[in-house]
Amino acid sequence: MQETGRTIQFKHSDLKGAAFDQCDLAHATLTRCNIEGMTINGVMIETFINQTYEMKGEK
Structure with a gap:
């Protein structure tokens, strides 16, 4: 499947193990x-x- 120009949002999603x-x-x-x-x-x-x-000294 090939799509162009479409933005996908994931909110409160469990993508554990996704590839x-x-x-x-x-x-x-x-x-x-x-x-x-x-x-x-x-x-x-x-x-x-x-x-x-x-490296940046931020942590």
Whole structure:
């Protein structure tokens, strides 16, 4: 299925274990989300974010 120009919103959703493959996530925003165990292209996002905050001296 290929769709263009359509915005999808998820609110109060349980996407635990979901997989997204070949999706355009440009300009996507996650707000107040549990990202425990989340990876993007094999990178643990929570670890990456924490390291970024540490480098900036924000945590």
